[in-house]
């Protein structure tokens with residue numbers, strides 16, 4: 385089984401590379417990919433750089449060039465749902481692009497012809513996550529993640545995203561990874577730990593909590609790998 389683990393920023397994959405210890409670095413398409421062995425699994429780890437385009441490129445590369453059969457995303461997010469506090473974990477049930485807008489032609493926000501507003505993540509990987517959370521006594525929320533090419537630090541924009549999509553958290557990569565994995569029929573899982581609340585304090589909180597929240601997410605992903613490796617259904 386070959387598994388891709390991606391983040392957007394170096395801080396989001398650093399704790400993963402620390403855990404796997406030995407890896408080979410391969411350069412491709414102006415980015416670095418880290419190949420490692422973990423238990424019985426081959427891993428390809430990378431950070432994409434920020435935003436939907438870089439994230440789509442990296443996800444497609446991990447699948448098409450490096451042969452990943454499953455993709456796990458680890459990183460941080462801004463909270464929309466007030467239940468989510470800094471350091472909390474959220475798993476995406478489905479994802480949407482909040483900045484995709486051809487409403488001028490009568491389409492809903494987040495929709496383009498032959499696409500869909502929401503892309504659902506893999507049910508089996510979510511089940512494994514729930515099992516890991518239960519075993520470790522970790523609170524794991526499931527909800528809708530909205531993605532767009534903007535760092536949201538604005539209560540008005542945040543409220544609009546919540547109302548339009550019912551989103552619980554927002555970030556800048558998940559939905560583009562979801563679209564790529566869905567098209568290529570690769571099961572995917574998007575995990576985020578909260579770094580800020582996408583409001584006036586977002587910039588400051590993000591800088592303060594990026595590293596610690598990124599580690600919360602990466603640690604959970606590593607525990608999930610143990611479960612995936614031991615899983616008979618795979």
Ligand code: 4EH
Nearest residue numbers: 392434460461462534535536555556582586
């Ligand atoms: O990869 C981008 C990072 C912020 S931009 C999306 N990531 C973090 C998730 C995220 C987020 N996205 C949108 C956390 N909080 C968010 C928010 N809105 N409020 C960045 C950060 N640091 C330096 C350069 N760019």
